[in-house]
Amino acid sequence: MRHALLSIALVSAAAVAIAGARPGAAQQEGPTPKSTWTTQTPKSQGEPRGYVQYQDYCAVCHGAGVGKPGTLALQQKYKGAEPALLEDRTDLTPQLIKTYVRNGISVMPFFRKTEISDADLDAIAAYLTRNNKRAAK
Ligand code: HEC
Structure with a gap:
């Protein structure tokens, strides 16, 4: 009887040890956990210089898609003579x-x-002038 109790205690101690080890292992494998309040910005994946900053600060108004005030205003201004x-x-x-x-x-x-x-x-300017052959960089 005493022997049986001892084995149960040993087994549960081992289970606790395994359970305790798991979160550490998972953290190393998975992505770094981020706070809910952290602004998620796109990570650069080989895009041209300034692309990420442009997405951060400008694309909200100058991006493609419906209801972007910058794109809409430039559509009105140039009426197709320049891309919106x-x-x-x-x-x-x-x-x-x-x-x-x-x-x-x-x-x-x-x-x-x-x-x-x-x-x-500077990076945003480099990005937006990347197709202008005549712009001094
Ligand atoms: C809150 C929305 C908004 C944001 C954010 C914004 N823009 Fe604009 N932008 C506009 C609007 C609207 C116009 C057009 C104004 C007009 O002429 O009526 C404009 C015009 C421009 C123009 C003039 C283009 C032309 O040919 O007349 C440039 C250049 C420009 N924006 C660059 C940027 C850059 C770079 C960023 C990011 C750093 C940015 N904008 C962020 C709304 C925005």
Whole structure:
């Protein structure tokens, strides 16, 4: 009888040890857990420089799809003479992009350096001018 109780105690101790080991092992295999409050930004996967920053700050208004105020406004402005999507433009220059971003226009807000750093804006400008052969980079 005493022997049986001892084995039960040993078995449950082992079970606790195994259960305790599991969360650690799972953490190493799976992705790093993120807080619910962390903004999920797309991770770069070989896209051109500035793509990720553009998605973060601009695509919400200048992206493709329904109801994007930037895309809609540029559709109205150019009426097909230039693509409504900034990403498809071939005429943008870094200077023009930076002027619009730092000053804003119409419903487009201006972005301070504390919101979009100079380095991030450089990257966005490089991305949007990647198809402009004449833009000095
Ligand atoms: C809140 C929505 C919004 C956001 C965010 C936004 N824009 Fe805009 N943007 C607009 C609208 C609307 C216009 C068109 C204004 C007009 O001329 O009526 C515009 C115009 C522009 C233009 C002028 C294009 C042209 O040919 O006239 C550039 C360049 C531009 N945006 C770049 C950016 C970049 C780069 C970002 C990200 C850093 C950005 N915008 C973020 C709404 C936005």
